[in-house]
Amino acid sequence: MKKYYMLLICLVIYQFSFTQIVINEVDCDTPSTDDKEFIELKSATPNFPLDGYVLVLFNGNGDDSYFALDLDGYQTDPNGLFLIGSTTVEPFPQLLISINTIQNGADAVAIYLGDDSDFPEETPATQTNLIDALLYDTSDSDDTGLMAALGVTVQTNEGSSGNTNSVQLLQDGSYVSTTPTPRAVNDGVGIAVTAISMYTSQTIYNEGDTFDIVFSTEENVTENLTFSFTLNNYGFNATDFTGDTTVTIPNGSNTVITTITIINDTLDEGDEEPLVRFSSLDWPYIANNNFLKLRAVDDDYTMANFGTPVNQFDPILGNVTSTQPAGYYDSLDGLQDDALRQAVQDIIAEEGVVRAQTYTDVIDILREADQNPEHSNEVWLLYTEQGRSKLDNHTGGSSTGLWNREHTYPQSRGTFKAREGDDIADGKEIYWNTTADSLRHGYSDAHALRAADGPENSSRNNKNYGDPLLGGYNGPENTAGSFYGDVARSVFYMAVRYNGLELVNGYPVDEDANDGTLGDLATLLEWHRNDPPDDYEMNRNNVVYTWQFNRNPFIDEPDLVEYIWGDQVAPDITWDQGLTIAESNELQVQVYPNPATDKVYINGLLNKATVEVFSVEGRKLENYTITGNSVLNINLSSGMYLFKITSEDKATIKKIVIQ
Template structure:
């Protein structure tokens, strides 16, 4: 009888390890921001190579259809001395062996499976299957059972995470003395056996007092082990990260925690050079910890603020300048518009900015590179200038995860959901200026990555704006509205550039339409183009080989949407003719009398409203004119021989 019992127990034991890898623990929802989610695998033997295995995650929602949404390749990894392999984000402690992005494991009802297969066997959208399946778990966070997903994976139970923000939990696998397998929701135990057994690990944490230091600063890094050491513990660290390396600092990187102690500190001195390198990030990481000593955290980032930033010769949108940055449009770029009106003018303009033999489309990922240059803060080259909130923000603070606090991202001035354009897989690749798509007026999808209509924006404010029409959305309260003309010219460009888009009055709910036209025309008139906008027009032109014509020729807006619709366009009406730099008008602002100096001959002076209407003409001007105009902003056109000077003036 004892022999039979032994055989039965042996059979049960062998059945419980019929797979070489098991799902030992899963935490899909810790905390609410999902910065500490992970999955832990367990092998029958320690230090087991996971080459040839993959993790496949399935979306059990009605829209997901029980199909795959993410695959993780386990090639090149192995379990640890306890047979555990943790796959998780950088917020997990102790630190995972395999890092994934935050907030990518869905909460449920969903599933994950271990397969002996390759990544190519599971393209996105593959229906859940038992083919080559090693182990699977169907789970949820207080959701109804997905019986269809369970059937597809051959599972009879769906497990509930059941955690909260204040009491995070994970789904954990337990085996009792009789080798009965159960699952329970409990406090997460990554890199440790769920029942407390196994070899004790000793995690070491990295800590610094601040997350940011100036280039000439001195700071300490402290390394603290969870338990005191039983012998001298020596290890090496690195701070290298892209351009930041050992030439940028001094300090010990080979360290020892003495026997019986639990911490060691190294002092880092940052070298203050004279190079404009931009802000950099030191990444503190362990190089050679040996189990059972493991990293509690790792890849700790410290920003090094470069004090050698440059300042542009032109102003920010809050302190605009004009006439410093000249358009880089080729000679004759807009000549084909002369003599045209209305629909013919529209078509000729589209023929220029959507010419498929010249114009290029870049990827959505490339736009980040473009914005770092095009939206660079004129007052600090290490920052981008943010639309709407009217402030600079470090280029390094681009949003990469779910956290949008004090981050910036790419804002579509013509919202994607209203425009009907979208991402494709290739958009995720930043392949540079010399790799591009051919594009034309019907290539509406390329509106997704058209840098003329994408701006750096505060990520939280971008979320607040959502897909509201302008007029519904007027920017944050307390701002000066310096973005308004930029936005207007951006979305008006989109109407001409892409067939299928239009800017209309009101707040439509029709795909392809954006409002409110009347609001945007007023924004354009009251906030004319400045040097910041001209500079970004030049930079985007360098990438896309097309320009926003309403920055180069702002009066065109009136001939297409405004007060001059139906009139014939001639470039001589433009305010972008070559300026005569030495001619001065003063005082500016003026109460009415305006003096003109540095004239070497009599001039003819024309005064235009900001929307391009001729208001007054003065002939044979030698010294001053009396404007007798209402308070406001005006354009002064001085014709001096065969040259023209354009000046903006303010009448008090």
């Protein structure tokens, strides 16, 4: 009997401990960028451990969960408060979440006894193991379904959209909308805290620069206040700078300044981001802001031996060769039309060989595959044709000045979307099995994802490619259009790699049909012909291959495009893989654009060559002698011509259309 009595007491004490935590304050909506939103919990006793609790956010549209946060390992402060928010919230939260995580309403915040794994996305609201819940809105109607599911009878209005209020718990257990008070008890009773702010005059510094970090409090301190901070962040550590990281605000003052010098070494470490953050603060001093991110620009970057895509009219060729395995395309020989297309798919979507990586892994892939050949610390941006620091990757909020992952085959048109696990960067050796029917993996296929300027990516949206007057997209003004061929070959790859995608002539306008179509095929063929693959594309093809174990065949074998969509689709025309340069008597050169007007570019020549121009009837019209890669100024009437190019006892004939 005594054992049962003691057990009952323990259970009562245990249950009591799990009723000491409540939702004290919620700010679900802030003006403009929504970057100051927060949730504050309160315990009945100070320094209360939050082990065994989970915070869950519910969406009123469906009345199910959209976010769960495990609270194990955390505790409330001496005032019993625990603040959750992004790095932009002041005072600085005890637990960080991403900007814009908290939805406006009508929604709910709840505390449960349990674990975040108990609440995967779209878990229905429940009262099982529920400790406390708050329903809120921003001038929305009451969500009676969510109220019933959580056993709550009142839904509190924070204010209209973009308001400056928060919803706060009063002593009587009711909630009111008023001025936010994060890290301060709502009734004003408790230990007064002193927040310390940090700032620098700028955020970007070069190696060798010296700068000051200023720490200040709103009021003068009444005794010497000593604390420490660190700048360590990933590869940036104490070997990269000099200066004191333990400082003292003297009695009677409110400011201390420390000077930091970034060491100028000779290592190509890439740009780095020192992160100024407090490492020791004694209560009642707290951080007003923290995690101040700076930029240390490395001047030891390297350059690749091939150029950026803007050299499309004089591309660098031959410095990068395909890393395709021997015989990779042998199964295509002798095939045509649908059989050829199927054989290509069998290679680039082969189950058990080809790998699918996560959408977050793609960031690392692009930092390598889209590296700016002229600056190893930058990525090269599609469309806007410029370099940008690899560190300036868009992760949330405004994308201005940042780069993100552009789907060359627009996501909504391809009908693929994120899946569970896509938010994890788990590296090359962890991957999904994939097939031609795995259209969902098109969301993270690096052959069709490129680094792009954030605002331009938004402007591009999900338009077809081609004439803007017909609703198409052909890039920003005043650029060279160097992405044309790259994009064409990227979407050609997607259309073959995944079942359910189709390139069509014209401009499909029913963007919500989810039929997988994209136009304009005629434009894409023109782009492919006029902007052939270069070393930049071949390099990215090689890089992506190391991750996905498949290649873009239209970079390795660009003529394949004509046999699947172009002018070589005919019952009596079959594909035969060209011999390698070492095996072939045919001269390997590129002649473009095609169609052309008054200029023709010839690339791939290393020595002196002759160019003979014939009509389709076989009459010789022109003769040129050139050395190396050259441009020919031509004066021919509209029509088709044959260009015979001879060099080093080898020759090739190219059909060129003159407009």
